[in-house]
Amino acid sequence: MSTVTSMKCACDRCLCVVSLEDAVKKDGKYYCCEACANGHTDGSGCGHQGCGC
Structure with missing residues (x-):
């Protein structure tokens, strides 16, 4: 079994x-x-490069 360490931001547009x-x-x-x-x-x-949310 593996452990999740990262995931997509929960904001739908992000x-x-x-x-x-x-x-x-x-x-x-x-x-x-x-x-x-x-x-x-x-x-x-969010201000992160490449994200338009």
């Missing part, structure tokens, strides 16, 4: 893969940043 160790955890889901975790309430994206 393309980022995040390390579970470094992820922002909210409501049992893993996000690449606070903007994604908060649902982009201020209109900003």
Whole structure:
């Protein structure tokens, strides 16, 4: 059996893969940043190169 160490950000629009160790955890889901975790309430994206969320 193997252990998952990274996964896609839980934000539907985001393309980022995040390390579970470094992820922002909210409501049992893993996000690449606070903007994604908060649902982009201020209109900003994650800011990671190549991602258009």
